[in-house]
Amino acid sequence: MVMPEQLRGARVSATNFPRSPTSVTSSSQAHNHSGLPIDTLFNTRQSRNPPRTGDQSLCATFAIMVNLFKRMRKLKTILDIRVGTGAAIFPSVANASKDFPAVTRLHLTYAQKIYGGHQGARHFWRNCLPRLKYYNPGVAMTVKQTTDQDIPATLSIYFADRVGSTATAIAGSQQITDKHAPAPGAGEKMATVNVKDLTYQEIWNRVQTSTNASEVPASEEDIAEAKKFAAIEEKAVHDRERIRAKRQAKKDQERMLAEARGEVEKSQTA
Amino acid sequence: MSSLGVAMPTAARGILSSCRPSLRETSMTPALSIFQQVRGMGSNPQKSKSKGKGKGKHAAPPKTSRRGPLEFRQKNLKDMEQYTLCDAMRYLRAMEVGCNPTVIKYEAHIRLRTRKDGPVIRNMIRFPHAVQTESRICVICPPDSKHAKDALAAGAILVGETEVFEAVKAGRIEFDRCLAHPDSVPALNKAGLGRILGPRGLMPSAKAGTVVEDVASRVEDLRGGTVYRERDAVIRLPIGQLGFSPEQLRDNLRTTIDQIKKDASGLNDRISKEIYEIVLSSSHGTGFSLNGEFKTDDSPETSALTGV
Numbered sequence: 001m002v003m004p005e006q007l008r009g010a011r012v013s014a015t016n017f018p019r020s021p022t023s024v025t026s027s028s029q030a031h032n033h034s035g036l037p038i039d040t041l042f043n044t045r046q047s048r049n050p051p052r053t054g055d056q057s058l059c060a061t062f063a064i065m066v067n068l069f070k071r072m073r074k075l076k077t078i079l080d081i082r083v084g085t086g087a088a089i090f091p092s093v094a095n096a097s098k099d100f101p102a103v104t105r106l107h108l109t110y111a112q113k114i115y116g117g118h119q120g121a122r123h124f125w126r127n128c129l130p131r132l133k134y135y136n137p138g139v140a141m142t143v144k145q146t147t148d149q150d151i152p153a154t155l156s157i158y159f160a161d162r163v164g165s166t167a168t169a170i171a172g173s174q175q176i177t178d179k180h181a182p183a184p185g186a187g188e189k190m191a192t193v194n195v196k197d198l199t200y201q202e203i204w205n206r207v208q209t210s211t212n213a214s215e216v217p218a219s220e221e222d223i224a225e226a227k228k229f230a231a232i233e234e235k236a237v238h239d240r241e242r243i244r245a246k247r248q249a250k251k252d253q254e255r256m257l258a259e260a261r262g263e264v265e266k267s268q269t270a
Numbered sequence: 271m272s273s274l275g276v277a278m279p280t281a282a283r284g285i286l287s288s289c290r291p292s293l294r295e296t297s298m299t300p301a302l303s304i305f306q307q308v309r310g311m312g313s314n315p316q317k318s319k320s321k322g323k324g325k326g327k328h329a330a331p332p333k334t335s336r337r338g339p340l341e342f343r344q345k346n347l348k349d350m351e352q353y354t355l356c357d358a359m360r361y362l363r364a365m366e367v368g369c370n371p372t373v374i375k376y377e378a379h380i381r382l383r384t385r386k387d388g389p390v391i392r393n394m395i396r397f398p399h400a401v402q403t404e405s406r407i408c409v410i411c412p413p414d415s416k417h418a419k420d421a422l423a424a425g426a427i428l429v430g431e432t433e434v435f436e437a438v439k440a441g442r443i444e445f446d447r448c449l450a451h452p453d454s455v456p457a458l459n460k461a462g463l464g465r466i467l468g469p470r471g472l473m474p475s476a477k478a479g480t481v482v483e484d485v486a487s488r489v490e491d492l493r494g495g496t497v498y499r500e501r502d503a504v505i506r507l508p509i510g511q512l513g514f515s516p517e518q519l520r521d522n523l524r525t526t527i528d529q530i531k532k533d534a535s536g537l538n539d540r541i542s543k544e545i546y547e548i549v550l551s552s553s554h555g556t557g558f559s560l561n562g563e564f565k566t567d568d569s570p571e572t573s574a575l576t577g578v
Contacts (some may be wrong), residue, residue: 053344067345068349068350071350071556071559072349072350072351074556074557075351075556075557075558077556078556081361081365106362108368125367125368129367129368130364130365130367130369131364134361134364137360137363137364137570137574137575138570138571138573138577139365141368142368142578143367143368160552175547199502259316259560
């Protein structure tokens, strides 16, 4: 998993999803599914075309469709939901072991301001939770932001049946309780980890060791997409510089003209 | 040098040439004089030339070329990646993770193929699964009046005068809509809440239709349905809460599309509007163009796409 970190180097958008684009693999399988189609409602001819992916569509779009291109570029942020820190699958009921039972729920509590060690928890939410949610759509994840700055930032992991052994080891050093965390349901056990003063990477490491989540490696296409967009970013730096110089030259010329005009007027009046 | 001359506005050129000797005596002269000769030949050679060409070559009437196309430009969606409903929901739910599932809404953007002029679609819709959890409505009217009782019966959650003002001033704004009865308007203005409620769009005013005599019926109207209208060939409306199951969302989407089709057909015989693309997004998520399918084999179970 080298990719995620490279991706992370990119910017973080307003919603804190680093933007980088990708091809879409999941939708390429979107052929007629007999169960409950709603396509009869749409009169779009495109509904039966398998969507195209990758370069070809992008280039075509770039040439002719500004608006759609913008939308598609924005859509590429979903690469960062698939790839990066926290792209992992929790053990489910089907493949749970004795040491690592199935994870049923996550709850994160942290304070509104970042001082006092609440930064990592927030970053964990913004960076890791979307990926965890994408790969574990059935695991409920809730976040509570409190105004009470003095409480510890906590992450509660809910297990089916029993708490995993490593989770006990990690959470067990000092027992803390999170009053904002929802009460565990029947057959659920929870382990609350203090995540104060930890970076989101450290939080993720703890989550991973305590749940034995298996990381999902980035697919070939995702890596290729990420590379392509890294290259675009790199080129954008040069392009920005070039355009800036161009605009500056134009401004300089206009300024020069204005000065000349001023001189002329002066000489006329004199 | 010549390029400089071309780039200059006419006024500047005139000024420059008039007092040429004082500025640049030698180098500038030929370029400018040549240019002026060309200008002297016709009033504006470039313009007339292009005009003549246009008449000869293009049969398009000049009217449309000046005003642009009569229809909204619709791009070919061939290159747009499209998703099934469940896949789009999976991504959107990942983007909205940790947010309140009743507050965050799925939104539909229904793009139409339509002319730029002519009537627009505007209507109200009632969904099979209500999108507004509780449109929390506050009614400002004298607390022990008949209106207060009626408003409460109609489903307002907060009714009163001074207690409402106190709550708002303390920063507790626990309602999404605010109505006022004309009798309470002087008190409302006196309380000086415009500064707090105004930016949130909650300040009652007669212009916005939120200062009304019959408070109770207005409360019922507001709780009823979702109002939508077509703007620039797109109808945008919230169609579900984040906690909805894919089936619920599908039902709402289906109802919406059916009604919009009905609206479109009911407009006018000569006006044709048809649905061209449907985009699903959420409060903070990106837009996913839907391909009309419900799910793929890779999509997670629908039960997994429900709730928080």
